[in-house]
Amino acid sequence: MGKWTRRAFITTGVLGGGALLVGVGLRLGNRNSELAPLVAAEGEHLVNAWVKIGADNQVVAIVPHSEMGQGAQTVLAQMLADELDARWEDVSFLEAPAEDAYANWTLAKGYALAGMKVPAVLEDSVNGLMFQASKAMKMQITGGSLSVRATGVYGMRVAGAAARELLIEAAASTWQVSPAKLTARDGRIIEIDGERSAPFAEFAAAAGRLTPNPSPTLKHPDEFRIMGRSTPRLDIPAKVNGTTQFGIDASVEGMQYATIQAPPVFGASMVSFDARRAKAMQGVVDVVQIDDAVAVVANSYWNASRAMREVDITWSHTDHDSSSSQGYFNQFAADMQRDRAQGSSTVDIEKGDAGNVIANAEKVISRSYQVPWLAHTCMEPMNALAQFNGDSCEVWTGTQNPLGTKHAIAAALEVDVTQVTLHQHQMGGGFGRRAKPDTAIQAAKLARAVGKPVKLIWSREEDVQHDHYRPAVRSEFRAVLDEAGKPLAWENQFVEKHEPAEAPYVPYAVPNQYVHYTDSPTHVPFGAWRSVDHSQHGFFTESFIDELAYEAGADPYAYRRELLAHLPRHRAVLDKAAAAANWDTPLGEGRGRGISLQESFGTLVAQVVEVTLADGDLSVDRVVVVVDPGFAVSPDGLTAQMESGVVYGLTAALYGEISIENGAVAQSNFHDYNALRMDRSPVIETHIINSMEHWGGAGEPGTPGIAPALTNAIYAARGVRIRELPITKYELGSASV
């Protein structure tokens, strides 16, 4: 039985062993073409989350989100358990396997209810051991800080509430009482004014035959028992004793090891290679061309990697052999200038008549900012293990998009998708990088080429030089202030528009706004990087508003605050950050504070950074973070994400630069693409505001505001305005940073 609700599609069924199965699907506003094949027939729906209560009263949730350290799985289980009124100890979690069936109710119903052959993981649930949840989309992507705000709110909570109501209804029928006389608590149905009480499992089968309420009542926050509490993460114990199985730890019998080298210049192809010396080396199995890259397969990674250095490869010439970062930044400026002159840029926001105000103003404040390409450098280098059995391919890897990766492998190998099995592993960092299937495809091709199972591990050098990069962006602002110093007109022109669309928008009250962008393509591959476009635009907009404050002779905090009278939620976050950071208490000589405010992925974050600049050395002393995610399901998990986002953003602001020289990436490893380390890491204090507005994300919103808060602090301390990142481009005194 299934019904669409305002929020979701809810469906129920009974599994073998008398287990209750509840599936919840997201209602998709726009039918994505990627999803269309999965819902081709009338009555088919996309299912987002599976929840099952087994005969042993164990609750298992299967959701599509991959664990890359963000604690998503624990938080989602909390949301389910609370709405269901299960015992927290009885709830376990399983990541949805990369099977279309898990995304499609009609397919899954066939597996789960009609006694057809079932996939191995679902089989466990059919046997009554597990409770399942899964996902709606062919793209099972973990990203966009979506776990809580989409799957959690519209999947897990609804599934939990629906299952709870069904169980109560079934119990009421069995006991011949009104459902109003019953409640649920700690995994049991309880008669409110009576003696009777029984575990959920007793009513699971009966509940599975009922038609779900199309709009189950979600709990009021006052009723939350598990949400809002910091629950120890389920995945941590295995991460302190070395037993967590990351993709790089996967192993099969007869496995060989490989490493690979792609053309240094993006877009080049391989002309020829001489592998005679490499093939003669100890342990080398083969040297193979995979598309335009060359891979060495050997009996150990070390043998593969030292033989790789002995392969002479001739790469083709390309139109980009002399491309450079400086050339691209010049190109951005020239293309923007051309679009301005010709009025040929693309309009992003037009409000009032900024052009006219600026054209007729006595004083226009113009500033330009730019940021470089960035790599992700996940701690776990890219890797995948692949094996062929006849025409079938098995791949073991950690990916942010298991189902998409499986389809990409099938397409690349030109085999049917049913012949590809993907075993998802924990990820040693993702940050957007592991949304790409490139390494898994290479591994699959290698395994087929050599006829043996192959674990492909990229060197760190390959990782840095063949990432999908956060794009370099230039942004040019023009503003006019009114007599009181408030912005009357705001123009922002930039290059490279991606997602989210609102990244360049500001919350401040500016009556005339003109935001527009220019396409200025480069040959450097694009990838989503933590917070995507917010990472650049947070720096640009929060730097420029800071500059306007100083132009107006105002305090940067007070100036922002004045411009937020229409947004009390924003103002509350900003105020709390200023208060927590003792904004009004002056710091000593050479010290300064900077502030920023960012709204991204549905969450508001204000940050205050304190720095000391002494003898040319920059010390980032303290970071105060105030975050309003609507509601913090796991306060400690949210706090950890803020700390993480801050350090990730500080790394980029302080050191992060992928530069292009002669068409290729100049950096190669942590010695020249450094990361913030403990010795320079600030004290980070996180304060949470639960405004009870829409629930937002956690993984990304901590990152975009940190660079401008830092550079605004440097300006406050020393009067050096940083308009280009990383800050190593500036002399902050005698010594480098």
Add this chain to the structure above:
Amino acid sequence: MIELTVNNRPVALDVDPQMPLLWALRENLALTGTKFGCGIAQCGACTIHLDGAPVRACVTPVASAVGKQVTTIEGLAEGDQLHPVQQAWIDYQVPQCGYCQSGQIMSATALLASNPQPADDDIRAAMAGNICRCGMYSRIHKAIRAVADGGVAVWEPADEQEVRHG
């Protein structure tokens, strides 16, 4: 054959003596808790102990470990009894992705073995060779501090929350 003592167990390896210990541990001995991160001793993910001293296994040839005690993350606990540093990592909810944490824990245990009462600056200096891209430095520092101070770790999740109903 190269004979080594790994986690108090004698092992014999048939590998090139110049092979880095990292790969011998991971591929020949199936001790995959020690991680590959950079290959050039820049990130600390492969940190192990040689006679109790922290070394980067990615640049330590197997031959140089002969006659020494090799300890990996798998050898830190005594049976089911976690090392106090491992327990503190759980108590303070330190890991996110967890990939660097074997190396972090090996660096931390080596520090505390040689300097049981480190000053905060000692902790920062000793841990500066270990990168955590998830940025859990505050938690790592707190966990080490707690073990050094000998107190029972008390998990104090987040700080006060301001709740507004509206």
